[in-house]
Amino acid sequence: MEKNDLIRRSALYKFFDGGSGVARLHVADIDTLPAVDAVPVVHGKWLNSVAGEKIIKCSKCKTQYYVGATKENTKQYKFCPNCGARMDGKADDNENR
Numbered sequence: 001m002e003k004n005d006l007i008r009r010s011a012l013y014k015f016f017d018g019g020s021g022v023a024r025l026h027v028a029d030i031d032t033l034p035a036v037d038a039v040p041v042v043h044g045k046w047l048n049s050v051a052g053e054k055i056i057k058c059s060k061c062k063t064q065y066y067v068g069a070t071k072e073n074t075k076q077y078k079f080c081p082n083c084g085a086r087m088d089g090k091a092d093d094n095e096n097r
Contacts, residue, residue: 063082
């Protein structure tokens with residue numbers, strides 16, 4: 001789903017305001033459309049917490065995790081278990097504005 005695919009119901013009401021015929025019939029349908037509980041995606045990356053240790057830290061919430069025998073175990077964590085940040089190293093959408 002693209003960022004611009006989500007629209008507010010108020011925008012639909014404004015779009016159909018003053019319409020006639022078929023457009024007027026669809027205004028009643030707006031409230032029946034399913035709502036999405038959407039939140040911006042937060043991106044982060046795993047940081048080495050302590051040199052020589054097998055502990056990583058979330059770049060967003062700073063929570064630390066023991067990853068076991070190898071650093072390869074970080075690949076199993078695609079999201080931070082604490083804050084939910086997506087561990088892909090990309091910038092957040094709101095940081096690009």
